[in-house]
Each structure stands twice: as C-alpha cells, then as structure tokens.
Amino acid sequence: MQWRKTLFVLHRDVGFVALGLTIVYGISGIAVNHRRDWNYDRSVSVENLNLGRAADLVGNVPADRRDAITRDPTAWAPDEEQRIVRAIAAKVGRPEGPRNAFWRGPDRLSLFFGPGDDDTVDYTPSTGEAIHTTRKDRILLRQMNFLHLNEPGRWWTWVADLYALSLLFLGISGVVMVKGRAGLRGRGGILVAVGIALPILGWLVARR
Amino acid sequence: MHRLSLAPCVLLSLAFAACNASGPDPAAKPAPVAVAAASASVQPARPRLVGPDHASCSGAETCGSRTVEPGSCAEAANVRDTSFTTTTDPVTGKTMNVAGQKLAGLPVVKVADLVARPGDFAGKTVRVEGDVSAMCTHRRGWFAVQDPGSKTGAYVRVLTAPSFLVPPDSIGKKARAEGRVEVIDVDPGAARHYADDHKLGEQNAHGAPNKSVVIRATGAEFI
Numbered sequence: 278m279q280w281r282k283t284l285f286v287l288h289r290d291v292g293f294v295a296l297g298l299t300i301v302y303g304i305s306g307i308a309v310n311h312r313r314d315w316n317y318d319r320s321v322s323v324e325n326l327n328l329g330r331a332a333d334l335v336g337n338v339p340a341d342r343r344d345a346i347t348r349d350p351t352a353w354a355p356d357e358e359q360r361i362v363r364a365i366a367a368k369v370g371r372p373e374g375p376r377n378a379f380w381r382g383p384d385r386l387s388l389f390f391g392p393g394d395d396d397t398v399d400y401t402p403s404t405g406e407a408i409h410t411t412r413k414d415r416i417l418l419r420q421m422n423f424l425h426l427n428e429p430g431r432w433w434t435w436v437a438d439l440y441a442l443s444l445l446f447l448g449i450s451g452v453v454m455v456k457g458r459a460g461l462r463g464r465g466g467i468l469v470a471v472g473i474a475l476p477i478l479g480w481l482v483a484r485r
Numbered sequence: 486m487h488r489l490s491l492a493p494c495v496l497l498s499l500a501f502a503a504c505n506a507s508g509p510d511p512a513a514k515p516a517p518v519a520v521a522a523a524s525a526s527v528q529p530a531r532p533r534l535v536g537p538d539h540a541s542c543s544g545a546e547t548c549g550s551r552t553v554e555p556g557s558c559a560e561a562a563n564v565r566d567t568s569f570t571t572t573t574d575p576v577t578g579k580t581m582n583v584a585g586q587k588l589a590g591l592p593v594v595k596v597a598d599l600v601a602r603p604g605d606f607a608g609k610t611v612r613v614e615g616d617v618s619a620m621c622t623h624r625r626g627w628f629a630v631q632d633p634g635s636k637t638g639a640y641v642r643v644l645t646a647p648s649f650l651v652p653p654d655s656i657g658k659k660a661r662a663e664g665r666v667e668v669i670d671v672d673p674g675a676a677r678h679y680a681d682d683h684k685l686g687e688q689n690a691h692g693a694p695n696k697s698v699v700i701r702a703t704g705a706e707f708i
Contacts, residue, residue, distance in 0.1 A: 318623075351636050377657045379616040379631070381684065382638035387618070393654030394622075430567055 284454040291443050291450075298440045305425035308418055318419050324409040326369070331402045334364035350384070350402045362388060365400050369409050566649040574708045577659075585649035585704035588612065588663050596632045599666065600639045603698035606666040613641060613700060614661045617707065619683040625650040628705075629685055630660050640685060643700045655707045664702035671697045 308317040328334065331350065332343040335357050345352045353361070362378045365388060375388040375398075384403050390396035391411075400407040423429070427437055452461055452469055459465055566585065574581035591612040599606055599613070613630055618640055620628035626646035631639060643662045645651050671679070676695055679685040 312623075377616065377659070379618070379633070380636040380638060381618045381631070383636060385638065387657070389657030394656040395654075397657070 281454050281456070284450050288447060288450040288454060292447055295440060295443050295447065298436075301421045302425050302440070305418070305421040308422060309425065318415060318422055319412045320415055322411045322413075324411075326407045326409055328365055328368050328400060328405055328407045330405045331361050333405075334361045334368075336360050336364070350380075350386070362386070365398060365407065366390075369398055369407070371396075569649070569652045574706070577708055579708050582652040582655070582707040583704070584652055584707075585645065585702060588661060588704050588706060591663055596630060596641050597635065597637070597639055599641050599698050599700075603666070603668050603696075606698075607668050608666065610663065610665050610703075611700065612661065612663045613643070615659070617655050617658050617660045619679075619685050620651050620656050621683075622653075622656075625653065627651065627699075628655055628660065629683070630662065633659070641698055641700055642685075643702045643705065645702050645705065648701075648703055649705075651705070652707055659708040660705055661708075662700060662702045662705035664700040664704075666698065666700055668696055668698050671695045 305317075311317070330347055331353070332338075332347045335343070335346055338346070338357065342357075346357060358378075363374055365386075366372060366374045371390050375390050378386065378388045381387045381399070384401050386400045386402065388398040388400070390398075393412075394410070395412050396410075398407050398409050424433065424437075427433060452465060455461070455465055457463065461469065569582050569584035571580060571582055573579070589612075591610065593614050594606065594611040596613055596615055599611070615630045615632050615635075618629045618631050618638075624646065627642050627644045628651045629640040629642050631641075643660075643664065
C-alpha cells in the first residue's frame with residue numbers, strides 16, 4: 278500500500294536525522310544511569326602528599342612560636358598563615374598562590390587554585406599531610422551530558438522535545454509499517470507486547 | 486496466526502490485572518507540584534520531592550508531622566530561575582555572580598551563632614556572609630557557607646532550589662546570601678551523602694535523623 282511506502286521513507290529519513298542525537302542521549306544515558314558509581318561529568322585525580330609540619334613551612338620564626346604553631350593551628354597569626362599557605366602552594370607547584378584559602382575543619386586548611394574545585398589542596402596541619410585533588414571535565418562525555426541533562430535550557434528544550442517526538446514516531450511507524458508474519462499480527466506483535474510489558478513489570482517490581 | 490495476535494492482549498491484560506490486584510498505593514503517585522505563582526517574589530514553589538527518602542511524600546515539605554529534608558539535590562529539578570548574572574562587586578571590585586532576587590541588605594548573622602542557637606533564628610529572614618566550602622555540583626541546589634576566618638569548620642547549608650541555582654564553580658568563593666532560617670531533620674541517607682561526598686558534618690552524619698539549621702535563600706552573590 279502507498280501509505281506503507283511513505284511511512285517507510287519517513288521512518289528511514291527521520292532515523293538518519295535522529296542518529297546523532299541518539300548517540301548523544303544513549304551514551305550519556307548509560308553514563309548518568311551509573312551516577313551512584315562514578316562522577317559522570319568529571320574525572321578526579323587525587324594525590325597524597327607529605328608537605329611537612331606547619332612549623333617547617335612557616336619560615337623563620339622564634340622557637341616558641343614554632344612550638345605554638347605545631348601545637349595549635351588556631352594560634353597561627355594571620356601573617357604566619359599566609360606564609361604557610363604560600364609555602365604549600367609552592368610545594369604543589371602553584372607558586373602564584375591560591376585564589377582563596379580557608380579552614381573547612383579544625384584540622385583541614387583548604388587552598389583553592391583553579392575555578393570551583395578544579396584544583397584544591399586540603400592540608401592537615403597535625404600530620405603535615407595533604408591531598409591534592411584535580412578535576413577535569415570528561416572529554417566528549419561532559420558535552421553529551423550537558424545536552425542530555427538539558428543544561429542549556431531554552432531552545433534546546435525544543436530540540437530535545439522534537440527528538441523525543443521523533444523517537445515516538447520511529448517506534449510507532451516501525452511497528453505498523455511491517456506487514457505479514459513479521460508484523461504486528463505475528464512475531465512483531467509478541468515483541469511489542471514484551472516491550473510494553475517490560476516497563477510495566479519493572480514498575481510493579483520496583484515499587485514494592 | 487490468529488492465536489499469535491492474541492498474545493499481546495493477553496500479556497497486557499495480565500499486567501493490568503496484577504496492577505489492579507495490588508490495590509492503590511498512595512506512595513506510588515506523588516501529588517502534582519503546586520506552584521505559588523501569585524506571590525513568587527516571597528514564597529518559593531513547593532518542590533516535588535523525589536528519591537527513595539521521599540517515596541512516601543505527597544509533594545509537600547512534610548511527611549505526616551515530620552519535616553523532611555528539603556535541600557536534596559533532586560529538589561533542584563523544579564528550579565524556576567536557572568540563570569545568574571555576572572557583574573562587578575561594588576565592595577571588592579571583583580567579578581561577582583548574582584543569582585535569585587537582589588539582596589535586601591539585611592544585617593549579617595554569623596554562622597557560628599546560627600549553629601549554636603538555631604531556635605533564636607528559626608523562621609526569621611537573615612543574611613550570611615562567608616566562604617563557600619561545598620556545593621551540590623550536579624544539581625546546584627545548595628551550597629555550604631562558613632564564617633570568614635573561622636577555623637572550626639562550622640557551616641550552614643544555604644538551599645537555593647527551588648528559587649534559583651548556585652552558579653557553577655562557586656566552591657571556594659566568598660558568598661553573601663539572604664533567606665529564611667529553618668531547622669530541619671536530615672535523614673541518615675542524606676547525611677551520609679553530605680559526609681561522604683561533600684565532607685560536611687562528618688562528626689554526626691551516621692545515625693538517627695539529625696537536626697540541621699539551613700537557610701532557604703531568596704538570593705545570593707558569589708565573589
């Protein structure tokens with residue numbers, strides 16, 4: 278019949294157009310699906326360092342001050358803290374110094390170098406140890422997630438809606454354009470039923 | 486052929502029969518979101534709480550008599566204002582990101598005071614200023630602020646969703662925010678998430694629901 282031929286042509290052409298977005302949404306979908314297991318947007322690199330005690334980082338100070346600095350970080354004078362921060366920055370290869378540094382806990386001095394938390398150092402004065410954490414966007418995956426999670430908003434919402442409608446069209450047209458034993462009245466019908474039953478059963482099982 | 490065509494109907498019938506047999510489940514179908522559009526400048530939209538911890542909720546901020554955790558990242562899915570503007574901070578001259586409503590210039594309340602005496606501030610609208618020590622990077626629905634120069638690590642979480650989103654890369658910046666103080670229960674699952682993933686509240690994260698003081702912000706500036 279003529280309408281089947283037209284549907285086939287439409288199905289084929291829409292399928293061609295939808296391929297790019299299907300790749301984006303499919304790959305990002307798998308990545309986001311496992312969000313409990315990993316950071317789907319960013320790769321994280323953690324380096325454990327021993328930078329030495331604060332008294333060794335502060336530079337030239339009297340012996341009694343060195344003892345006080347070692348014993349109690351709250352006793353650090355502001356200029357001493359600045360010197361320690363500069364020393365930490367130099368030791369991790371960031372001689373230009375951090376854009377901000379503050380205490381995220383009584384024994385946790387945090388230094389922020391890059392934008393956000395892209396490049397941070399958490400220094401523990403009591404042990405002299407530090408954790409240098411760097412984060413980077415995952416190549417391609419970050420961009421795919423950006424689109425998949427509709428971070429652009431606005432006009433991209435329409436693109437995503439059109440893509441969703443095209444998937445509906447592809448699904449429905451694919452079902453009705455095949456006739457005979459492979460079609461809806463035969464094997465295709467069974468497969469469609471399985472496909473519809475799957476989400477229903479999933480919902481029934483998952484809600485318990 | 487005819488027998489085969491009945492297969493889909495049989496399967497569907499079985500599925501719907503099973504659905505009906507189990508009876509209605511009020512927890513399975515949350516109520517629709519009620520958006521208070523008329524007084525949008527003051528009253529934030531009621532969020533649709535999702536996720537396993539809110540399965541029995543009906544879309545409100547309470548589960549029976551218990552106040553649930555309203556600052557979950559999932560709440561950010563219903564944010565009304567996802568934009569922010571970049572300008573120059575008149576105080577410091579540095580670049581500043583502004584999100585939500587313009588700040589009214591309220592007197593600053595110290596985070597240490599909020600944490601020590603939350604009952605004194607509950608329900609009041611306050612302003613906090615300090616360093617951003619953590620934020621929800623995925624949904625950008627909240628950030629944690631601590632007093633500048635504080636060495637205790639004491640923080641208050643500022644809930645920005647559903648009013649607005651925290652601009653990206655706000656961790657480590659200075660922030661000013663205004664909003665209503667609330668004392669909420671943080672369920673153990675959420676507390677564990679904050680402790681493990683955001684390094685917040687390690688000292689009391691694992692156990693029974695914790696009382697936590699939060700600020701439901703109307704606007705914030707990040708410098």
